[in-house]
Amino acid sequence: MPAPVSETRDKILDTAMRLFLEQGFQATGISTILREAGVHSGSLYHAFPNKEALLVGVLQRYQAGLRPIVMDPVEQAEPDPLERIFTLLAWYRSNMVATGCRLGCPIGNLALEVSDTYPAVRPEIDKNFENWADAILEWLEEAGDRLPASCDRRALSRFVLTVMEGGLMQVRTHDSLEPFDQSVAQLRAYVEALRVQADGERQ
Amino acid sequence: MPAPVSETRDKILDTAMRLFLEQGFQATGISTILREAGVHSGSLYHAFPNKEALLVGVLQRYQAGLRPIVMDPVEQAEPDPLERIFTLLAWYRSNMVATGCRLGCPIGNLALEVSDTYPAVRPEIDKNFENWADAILEWLEEAGDRLPASCDRRALSRFVLTVMEGGLMQVRTHDSLEPFDQSVAQLRAYVEALRVQADGERQ
DNA sequence: ATAACACTTGATTGATCGTTCAATCATCGA
């Protein structure tokens, strides 16, 4: 039987993931992680050389979770590849509602907080963003000629991510979903315009 | 002659503004601000009750600077109200180039870093975002019937801010302007589609 | 039985954090 992945390591990652999202990276002390995970400092530093490595571990976990936790459920719930974009945004919206607009995108938060200070972390955050954009790009390509031939699908996939992150950011301080909803409505209008344009091209 | 506004206070605000942008709020120690401003701790705590109040002062400074430093130059350089959107985005882009994609939007950074931790700061950040959206909204209303009647101008102004912030966020970790440029190109395509639609309505 | 190894314990480190405050200095009106 293969040795089970260290459950201590998992417990630390679980707790750190949650606390980094709730309070940010710098604001989360090692001692808090230790207390809430029920682990002692030596164990943590046995599993991770330092706090930065712990953050990298958290980011790799987000990477691994993207497909099974985010994308697969969306694809199962919505067959239309273009509509999946808005199903994804609605899923994100419901997350915001559930947390009272207090949290945000864990990746986005870290991107702005630590991308300069901890250079080793930057590529990991970038990989997370790339994965999101790649997954959305697959949907856009699946849509085929329902988008105009001239439409840069990679740029559009990036755009979806941009709208999601930018909208979320404003929700954090506005304490209402209005900025997010307004932004998604504009994106919807844009995609509709693209659809109409593609319809014209197909005749 | 009216007494000059405390130059010590100004020097502290200047330095704090720069350091908060370069390193973030939490990562910037009071001692660093003191050293770089050439001021002693007593003077800082004479001008500000605590670090949070200093941050509020910085945010009020950004608010005051929006029109004279950002919007007025754009309006002077570009007469077409719709084109001003992209002049503004280009101005932001040039800022990114000048800093090697290392910094970002100072307001956006703070929004994600401290909006939960320091509740007194949240409204100040929100006011900054609102000011940006309000200024852009003026341009959109100036455009009159060059936008479709059905176009929600407030939502569109919000959308511009969303694209700017969301694009910038990804640039930070991607270390290239591609995500920003791609997002702006999509926004450009959307605005063009709105223009065409409005043209049709005007006949 | 024993040696090797992986992991845990938890007190402790030095550094740095934001903040305080008694003392000092500069400027002004009376």
Next chain:
DNA sequence: TCGATGATTGAACGATCAATCAAGTGTTAT
């Protein structure tokens, strides 16, 4: 000339920070 006031000085505070490590525990292979 003499307070009065506002601003500056800078040593010091307790708290907390990330990180260390010698000692101990549990498991496994031989």
